[in-house]
Amino acid sequence: MAIDQVSGLSSPGLIVRGEKPLNLEFPFGSLDSFLTPTAAFYVRNHFAIPDLDKKSYELSIDGAVEIPLALSYDDLRCMPSETLPATLECAGNSRAFLEPTVDGVPWERGAVGTAEWTGIRLCDLLDRVRPLQQAYEVVFEGADRGTVPKPPRPVGSIAYARSLPLSKARQAEVLIAFQMNGQDLTPEHGWPIRAIVPGYYGMASVKWLTRIHVVECPFTGYWQTTEYAYWDTHASLPSRHPLREAMLKSLIARPSPKEQVPAASVYEVVGAAWSGVAEVVDVELSVDGGHSWRSAEFLDPVRPFAWRRWRYAWRTPDQPMHCKLMARARDANGCTQPEEHDRRYEGYSIRHVLPVNVFVTGH
Ligand SMILES: Nc1nc2c(c(=O)[nH]1)N[C@H]1C(S)=C(S)[C@@H](COP(=O)(O)O)O[C@H]1N2
Numbered sequence: 248m249a250i251d252q253v254s255g256l257s258s259p260g261l262i263v264r265g266e267k268p269l270n271l272e273f274p275f276g277s278l279d280s281f282l283t284p285t286a287a288f289y290v291r292n293h294f295a296i297p298d299l300d301k302k303s304y305e306l307s308i309d310g311a312v313e314i315p316l317a318l319s320y321d322d323l324r325c326m327p328s329e330t331l332p333a334t335l336e337c338a339g340n341s342r343a344f345l346e347p348t349v350d351g352v353p354w355e356r357g358a359v360g361t362a363e364w365t366g367i368r369l370c371d372l373l374d375r376v377r378p379l380q381q382a383y384e385v386v387f388e389g390a391d392r393g394t395v396p397k398p399p400r401p402v403g404s405i406a407y408a409r410s411l412p413l414s415k416a417r418q419a420e421v422l423i424a425f426q427m428n429g430q431d432l433t434p435e436h437g438w439p440i441r442a443i444v445p446g447y448y449g450m451a452s453v454k455w456l457t458r459i460h461v462v463e464c465p466f467t468g469y470w471q472t473t474e475y476a477y478w479d480t481h482a483s484l485p486s487r488h489p490l491r492e493a494m495l496k497s498l499i500a501r502p503s504p505k506e507q508v509p510a511a512s513v514y515e516v517v518g519a520a521w522s523g524v525a526e527v528v529d530v531e532l533s534v535d536g537g538h539s540w541r542s543a544e545f546l547d548p549v550r551p552f553a554w555r556r557w558r559y560a561w562r563t564p565d566q567p568m569h570c571k572l573m574a575r576a577r578d579a580n581g582c583t584q585p586e587e588h589d590r591r592y593e594g595y596s597i598r599h600v601l602p603v604n605v606f607v608t609g610h
Pocket residue numbers: 288289290291292293294335336337338388389390391407435436437448449450451452453454455456
């Protein structure tokens with residue numbers, strides 16, 4: 248039996264983007280803490296939530312390894328664990344703002360959140376199974392399955408699966424997690440065990456993880472090549488590549504689009520910025536449609552793989568008018584956000600500067 252509801256539905260504030268499968272968005276305008284409460288964390292499912300049982304749960308690690316393993320939930324809970332904060336952003340976040348429109352869940356700003364994750368380091372598990380010399384990637388397979396709704400699609404029922412290069416899989420931040428914000432995972436966030444791949448878009452953090460399959464060639468599964476992939480050109484030949492690192496992005500949480508803001512007052516503009524590539528070192532805000540820019544103040548320190556919230560005290564104009572607010576982040580490599588969506592990514596990796604238009608109103 249599969250569940251298609253949020254446990255206890257403790258989160259009436261989430262925006263429903265789909266019921267079957269369940270897809271829920273965090274109302275980004277309510278951002279007010281570094282960690283997103285679990286009940287407010289976005290949910291991105293491709294199939295119904297599988298009903299897994301702690302007693303019969305098993306994680307198998309197999310393929311190109313010397314010592315294949317099958318571990319129970321208790322085996323995993325007995326291993327040394329780590330806790331770290333990480334921001335997860337769905338690769339399709341902000342898709343609803345694209346013009347012309349594209350297919351896919353119409354996320355606005357809230358398919359992103361930050362939680363503190365507790366789990367076993369994947370590198371510790373890999374040390375136990377000993378990948379063979381020729382091992383190349385690690386495929387995470389979830390227990391959720393179903394048929395893909397639109398062509399091109401594989402025949403029959405398939406499981407959700409995504410791979411990581413072995414070099415990333417061996418990084419200390421990659422966790423086989425059992426807790427989120429200090430509590431056991433909830434069904435919608437991957438109970439009992441999920442992968443957490445800090446720095447990558449959310450699709451890599453496979454929920455309801457039941458198998459880690461070590462392979463010798465690049466994995467070409469559906470969510471690796473058809474979905475969550477993009478066309479690039481190398482040596483004038485187009486080739487398909489899986490999405491990986493979450494790219495630099497900042498979003499304004501408040502004011503919301505079309506909000507009425509009082510004239511001649513000080514309004515605290517708030518948002519967050521993140522990147523899976525390099526540290527976010529600056530966020531600049533423009534309140535005049537991009538003519539002038541001023542640095543915002545960070546509310547959070549630099550923590551690897553986690554967002555930094557920021558704020559900016561905006562002295563609003565004395566007269567009623569329309570204002571176009573824009574935020575743009577810069578990372579430690581000197582990169583900033585582009586002005587336009589990079590069309591190669593189609594409905595993914597939407598990280599260009601997204602303006603927020605507000606009305607400044609008199610008294
Ligand atoms: N097994 C499984 N894992 C999955 C998915 C899924 O549908 N099935 N969705 C992925 C996607 S696209 C995202 S963005 C994240 C979302 O994690 P969350 O629902 O805990 O926020 O889970 C990823 N892991």
